[in-house]
Amino acid sequence: MANNNTVAGFYNLPSKFISAAATAFQVFTVPAAGNYAGLPSPALPVGSAISIGLSDIAGSNAYDDHAFKVKISGIALGIATSTLTLTLNRITNAQIGQIGAAQPVTSTGVQGTGLNAVTTLFSTLTVGALYAQFYCECFFLWSTSVGRLTGSKFVVSALSNAGLLPSPPVYAVTTAVGSVTDIKDINFILSASINTAADATTFVKLNEFTIERV
């Protein structure tokens, strides 16, 4: 839930259904009006990637040389043998709200080329016919002097209906993104894919996609 360190983000986003044979990474996109309070907006039109970032606080030194956290939690439902891959990506300020092949998301809702993969939060999370709950924290370090976005992640998941956790919490580093010289270019989007066993009933629902002070 939101806490006093939360500075930006979204809660209780609508479920994103991921259909059969869609192994391409599908981006969490802005739904039509009436589905989520505050979206679409002038900066994030319908069909663009839902993005969170530091661009709206450009000029602040609060994040220059200081850690911040991107927090992601939610649930997913699949069918037997299906697995989920969830990735976090960084985009520039100029790419916020853009749609196209060379942008963060194409007009068909899959990933374009205009992004940098930061980390794969779950590579093959079993979603099966059971709900999976997941929780991830990504700690980022960025400095204007260094000009690189680096960090680490902490990931847990649970197969809720079975009441069993598939694996212990995992710590890992994120993929460094170079040439990030402006705080306005620190923005994040999420995308997901489910392997070919998935059908139209499979979905991912984000309960939280936020940025926090650390």
Place this chain on the structure above:
Amino acid sequence: MANSNTVAGFTNLPAKFIGVTTAKQTFTVPAGGVAGTSIPGLPSPTQPVGSAITLCANNDVNDSRAWNLFKIKISGIALGIGGSTLTLNLNQITQANIGQIGAAKPVTAAGVDGSGLNLIASPFSTLTLGALTVQFYTEVIILWDSTVARLNGFSWSVSALSNAGLLPSPPVFAEFASGFAVTTAADLNFTLSASIDTSADGTTYVKLNEFGIERV
């Protein structure tokens, strides 16, 4: 200590003395108006004397969508005798069981765990107490979603043998052994209980400095 993300809970609870018993003894509401052992605000209409001290998540926001992620923080000290160990348990109870006392309730009239609870985590299963004061700290991260209607999560814990000034072990992460069906945010309520192995005597105790809920 409490911080700006703390939404409910208790601080500086009186020491709970645990005798020679392996039963899980519940942290219960003490009598009011007794200097040194009473807790401000307790007993209350919902938590009478002898009932389990209960953290209620939905006291803060009665909106189930908000409670998909939160933290229970527990810290305190414990004192044992040579060779003794402490087990600390975090339990979930339903709204209907808040303040209830009985064999099928969260706590019996004798102050031990009843059957009306779900054990969700044992942050310390065999914490060595010995004859030194032990400080402990644990955070239990709860994942709950009204669609899934199941309680899951994990804990991380540290402890220190204070008198010796040494940490017996690095921080430990542990997942819940199993999730429990919880269909409504009103049933997100938590109690604590502890047991000390049979080498304990009447001088051994656990004192909770913090038992609270925080936004995550």
